[in-house]
Each structure stands twice: as C-alpha cells, then as structure tokens.
Amino acid sequence: ESPPSPTYLDRLNAEQRDAVLHGSGAIADPLLVIAGAGSGKTNTLAHRVAHLIVSGADPRRILLMTFSRRAAQEMGKRVERITREVIGEKAAILADGLTWAGTFHAIGARLIREYAPIIGLSDAFSIHDRADSADLMNLVRHELGLSKTKSRFPAKGTCVAIYSRCVNAEADLEEVLKTSFPWCLDWVAALKALFAAYVDAKQAQNVLDYDDLLLYWRAMVTEAGLGEEIGGRFDHVLVDEYQDTNKLQAAILTGMKPDGRGLTVVGDDAQSIYSFRGAEVRNILDFPGLFAQPARMVTLERNYRSTAPILEAANAVIAQARERHAKDLWTERTSTAKPKLVTVREENDQAAYVCEEVLAMREAGTLLKHQAVLFRASHHSGPLEIELTRRNIPFVKFGGLKFLDAAHIKDTLATLRFADNPRDRVAGFRVLQLIPGVGPSTAGAIMDALAVTEDPVGELAAFPIAAKAREEWAGFVALVSDLRRRAIAWPAEIERVRRWYEPHLERRHEEDADIRKADLAQLEQIAAAAPDRARFLTDLTLDPPDATSDMAGPPLLDEDYLILSTIHSAKGQEWKQVFVLNCVDGCIPSDLAVGTSNEIEEERRLLYVAMTRAKDALHLVTPQRFYTHGQRSRGDRHVYASRTRFIDTSSLDRYERCAWPTAPRSAEAAAARAAVQPVDLKAKMKGMWR
Ligand code: ATP
Ligand code: MG
Numbered sequence: 199e200s201p202p203s204p205t206y207l208d209r210l211n212a213e214q215r216d217a218v219l220h221g222s223g224a225i226a227d228p229l230l231v232i233a234g235a236g237s238g239k240t241n242t243l244a245h246r247v248a249h250l251i252v253s254g255a256d257p258r259r260i261l262l263m264t265f266s267r268r269a270a271q272e273m274g275k276r277v278e279r280i281t282r283e284v285i286g287e288k289a290a291i292l293a294d295g296l297t298w299a300g301t302f303h304a305i306g307a308r309l310i311r312e313y314a315p316i317i318g319l320s321d322a323f324s325i326h327d328r329a330d331s332a333d334l335m336n337l338v339r340h341e342l343g344l345s346k347t348k349s350r351f352p353a354k355g356t357c358v359a360i361y362s363r364c365v366n367a368e369a370d371l372e373e374v375l376k377t378s379f380p381w382c383l384d385w386v387a388a389l390k391a392l393f394a395a396y397v398d399a400k401q402a403q404n405v406l407d408y409d410d411l412l413l414y415w416r417a418m419v420t421e422a423g424l425g426e427e428i429g430g431r432f433d434h435v436l437v438d439e440y441q442d443t444n445k446l447q448a449a450i451l452t453g454m455k456p457d458g459r460g461l462t463v464v465g466d467d468a469q470s471i472y473s474f475r476g477a478e479v480r481n482i483l484d485f486p487g488l489f490a491q492p493a494r495m496v497t498l499e500r501n502y503r504s505t506a507p508i509l510e511a512a513n514a515v516i517a518q519a520r521e522r523h524a525k526d527l528w529t530e531r532t533s534t535a536k537p538k539l540v541t542v543r544e545e546n547d548q549a550a551y552v553c554e555e556v557l558a559m560r561e562a563g564t565l566l567k568h569q570a571v572l573f574r575a576s577h578h579s580g581p582l583e584i585e586l587t588r589r590n591i592p593f594v595k596f597g598g599l600k601f602l603d604a605a606h607i608k609d610t611l612a613t614l615r616f617a618d619n620p621r622d623r624v625a626g627f628r629v630l631q632l633i634p635g636v637g638p639s640t641a642g643a644i645m646d647a648l649a650v651t652e653d654p655v656g657e658l659a660a661f662p663i664a665a666k667a668r669e670e671w672a673g674f675v676a677l678v679s680d681l682r683r684r685a686i687a688w689p690a691e692i693e694r695v696r697r698w699y700e701p702h703l704e705r706r707h708e709e710d711a712d713i714r715k716a717d718l719a720q721l722e723q724i725a726a727a728a729p730d731r732a733r734f735l736t737d738l739t740l741d742p743p744d745a746t747s748d749m750a751g752p753p754l755l756d757e758d759y760l761i762l763s764t765i766h767s768a769k770g771q772e773w774k775q776v777f778v779l780n781c782v783d784g785c786i787p788s789d790l791a792v793g794t795s796n797e798i799e800e801e802r803r804l805l806y807v808a809m810t811r812a813k814d815a816l817h818l819v820t821p822q823r824f825y826t827h828g829q830r831s832r833g834d835r836h837v838y839a840s841r842t843r844f845i846d847t848s849s850l851d852r853y854e855r856c857a858w859p860t861a862p863r864s865a866e867a868a869a870a871r872a873a874v875q876p877v878d879l880k881a882k883m884k885g886m887w888r
Pocket of ligand 2: 239240241
C-alpha cells in the first residue's frame, strides 16, 4: 500500500500535480512546463522542489535558477512553507540547505570563483556592472584614439550594448549591427579592434563583466571539460522563466546535463521580452527535442490570477501574435468589472488619475503594496513620482535608478573592490581621485604601476605623491593594507571604510552629506546580512536593491508603499490593482521598436505581460499627448498619440472606456459658463470715476 499523499498535492490541479510528481521525487527525464501567465508555473516549480526534498533529495544538490534574487528568496520561503506541512521543524534546516538558488549570473559568479584556479583566472577577480563596463569601454576607446578623432563613433553605452549582444546571442558583429544597430555599420573594423582591446583590458585587470559570468561558465562546462564535474554536483536543475534565457544559458544546461536527466524548465513563450539582450524564445520551443530521451511536456491552461474580463482582454491582445505555442487560458474568477481604458489629456493628468484611483482603492481596504504602476521605460514614471511625492504617497521603484548608481555608494564599493583587486582600473580611478591632489594623470600613473606589481601595498606606499597630499595618502595606504590583510573582520571592515570615506564625502557633497551618510548606514545593514566581502560585492553588483521614495530613511520593510516598476522588472509578479501607463503607439510599441515585425511582436508580448500582472483591477491609461525623450536623433518633444495598435477596434468592447477628468463634469462646467449673462465690466470700471 502506498503512503498517503501529502496534503499540498491536493491544492494543485491535475496537470500541476503531474509536473510535481514527474519522476516520483527521483532524478528523472527532462521536464518542460510551458503555459500562459498566471497558470501556476512558478507555484508548481516551488511544489516540485518541495516534493523532491520531502522525497529525500539533498537540498544542497538542487540548483534553482530564477529571474531575480528576490524571486529566488521567495521561492525558498515557499518551499519551506510547503515542506513544513510534511516534515515539520526540519523544513527550516532543509530550506537553509537550498543555497544554490539565484540568478544565472549570481550562480555563475560563485562557480567561476570556485574553479578560477583551474581555468587560469585569479579568484580575486572583480565583477563589473553595466556602468563599470561602459566606463572601461570608454577608457579603452580613448586609448585607441576612437573618440577624439572620430566624433560620430558610437557612445560608450552603445558599444557595450553591441558587444553584449554579440556575446549573448553568439552572433557575428556585422549581423548584430545589421539587425539592431544599423547606424553603426560604418564602424565594423573599429568596433572589432575596440572589443579585442576591451577583452585584453578585462583580462589584464582581472575583471569579469556580466556577460563573462555566462561565457566563462559555458566554457567551463564545455571546452574546459568540467561539465561532468560541475553538473555532477547537482541532482536536480530547475529553471523558471525559461523563455528569457539565451543561447549561452541553454548551452550551460546541456553542458552540465547532456542527457537532460534531472532538468526541469518552466516558461511561457508568449511572455518572452528579453530578445534585446539576446534571449532566444527558440530555447523553450526546442527544449523537448534537445535530448536523446525526449522531454516530458506539461501544459497548464487554467489561470488562477486574474478575473475573467481581465484575462479575456489579455487573451485578445496575444491572440493576434504571429507565432505562439501556449493556448488561451481560462479562469473561474468571474467579475463584472471590465478592465478600464482611460483617456487623459497628458502625463500630469495621467499621474493625477493614478493617485486618485490608488487612494480610492486604499480607502476601500487594499494596501498600497498590493497595487502597482507599470511602464515601458524607467523615465516614464517621472511625472507620477513627482505627484506621489507631492501627495506623500510612499512608493518603491523597481528596475529604475538603483541604489548603486549614487556616487557615494559607488565610492564605497569601489574602495572594497580596489582593495581586493588593485588592477581594476575603473575602481582604481574612482577611489584614487577621492584623495585631494590626485587627478586623472596621477591616478593613471598609479594604476600603471599597480598593473605590473606583485606587491600593491608596497607600490602604493612608495609612490612619489605630491607633498601636500602625503598625510591623506598615508591614511589611504593604511586602509588598503588593512583591507587586504583582512585585519578587520567582516562586516565591521565596511565601517572602517566609512570612517575613512566620510571626510571625503563631506568635502565633495557638502549640501546633502547627511542624506548620503544615511545611505551608507543602509549599506552597512545590507553588508551585515552577507556572509563575506566577496558575496556582498557579487550580490550587490548583480542584483542591487531598488530605489525607494525615501532613500534616506530606514528600509521600508514593514511599511506600506506603492510599487512602481518597468514592465520588464514586473515579470512573474502579481498585484490586485495594476495601472499601465502610456498605452499609446510610440510607447507600446516603442518608437524605437517600430522596425522589424519581430520587434513589434516583442512589444505585443510586453503589453501582454503587463496586463496579466493584474488580479482584480486593470487600468490602461492613454494620454493624448506625451513626451518622448531624445529618441534616435529626433530629440525631446511632445507628440500627439493614439491608443496602442495592440488593442484593435474589435476588442474595444472588452473595456470600460472613460475619459478623465470625467467628461460630465467638464460638460457641466461648460453649461454653467453658458448660463452666465455677459456684462461689460470695462464700461463699469470707467463708470466708477465718472
Ligand atoms: P507568470 O507567467 O506570470 O510567471 P505563473 O504561471 O508562474 O505566472 P504563479 O505565479 O505560479 O503563475 O501563480 C499565479 C497565481 O495563481 C498565484 O497567486 C498562485 O498562488 C495561484 N495558483 C497557482 N496554482 C493554483 C492552484 N492550483 N490553486 C489555487 N491557486 C493557484
Ligand atoms: Mg511565474
């Protein structure tokens, strides 16, 4: 007789249960769950992990890859809750063992550091975020003389984007330029030279950028022959949001698990929105045929998230898509409230509308954090942020300006990074120039000296520094020496850095030094939660905390706040009420995307992702006039906009359509005005003196 099945299985539908039970808790043939938004893919994945653990799998041998660190943490908590039902208190210990959960990049960073000595890297490598990469690209560009003489050479950010695209899509430079950066086609040879020099610079400085974390991982499990070794450390490898992986990530999976055994991937081809970063929707479509033993495929069709009117509107948007695997979804969540299609005059009205509706919903009992405002690009929330601030409505913004972008945070992190890896020129330039009397050329000379020495502290101490800077310099050398010797335990050493840095901060940012100091205090709190310096720097670089409306205050952990997010960062999440800003042509689809039909299709999926985040209420807002930012040489300007083309006339009756401020009120006002008898006030004024 078989043991009674755990109660958590009762909460799943038959297909979800199939996916959870596939292989009965043992290492099994590859599994693909492909299904639409809100059908419980992530939930099913959490149950599968829980079921594996309950069935005896070692959590330390489970590799779980998600879209963000936050998603990984939530998954961990969910797994603990589910397993607790069966194994009680032991659940916490086992969930703690689920240490290999995170983004591809974060896991890559850990594995590369571990195997660094075997693959010719120093394990003290530092990781560059996109801004650091752009800075390094810029340094290299100057060295090659590619910026002064050739004024129309692509900007540093564009160079990084092109480079990154080639790496992630494993595509040829010319091909990438033709399809995505046609205005850069004149620079093929120069870009090739630049990228070659950029790679040399990274290696000389012992630096890896985001793309390297995938590139080296892939190379480790293929060319370097470590596939069996690394793959063998994990019995189960599970991936959420598989539709947004690229070729490198697919190659990493097959490199680790050539027969696909133990592999589970989950995703929705209709939600693939990262092709601009080289994501390949073909990855998920081709998955079943990758292995000798074909993958088991499970599809889910019931949506548990949204009410029927919202789901039907979203289905109508995606139904027009050219090519799609997953079928339409159905739900049992009936409602009479249709999604709203709201016309406003311009973006300030849009902001006011959102504030009023958010507060009304709050009054009716829905917390702010169960409501979200989504937009295409980070700068679209500008007017709304101003309005929210004016009305004292707290908010958190995801996918926008990061905590890390602040100069004082960068200075602090660069100090730690420089101490770890004194060859890192981007970090070095930043830190050295904090010291009064050290300018770009001195910093350059110091970095040149550090590039060839084996004794960085000695080199720094002996460097002929100008007399007036000597005292400051000695303090700096002592700091670097302490950090390199690890004279102070983690995380107290970050306080040591802060004490050294504060006078510099006060000198440079007199006006708002106190606010910035509060940020540093917050950084110390984050540090306290990290096991060591390397993990702290890696996690923060790969997945920085988001900016809040109250950066200076304590973290808003227990407070209520509205969520602002780019659509890209809203992936996988859900809220009771959702607003989508600027649902107009030129924004969704973006002006920038109105090129190939592939780009347009991706924009359609983006709107689908946005709409399917809503559980109970959805507002698509369309300003008649909106502001576009310097797009492709057309400059900033106001444009008159019309409703997004993805909502065609035939589907308009799926929406409640309204104008705001409400039409009746302005009609009443006009009627009131018409009723007033004209008087000649001018004559009256004159008459006063006659
Ligand atoms: P997305 O495509 O947006 O990532 P998803 O397919 O991963 O969505 P989930 O986020 O896992 O969907 O689930 C959506 C919602 O439905 C969640 O609130 C989840 O708790 C709920 N849900 C999932 N499965 C069930 C079920 N069998 N019974 C009740 N609720 C469920
Ligand atoms: Mg999900």
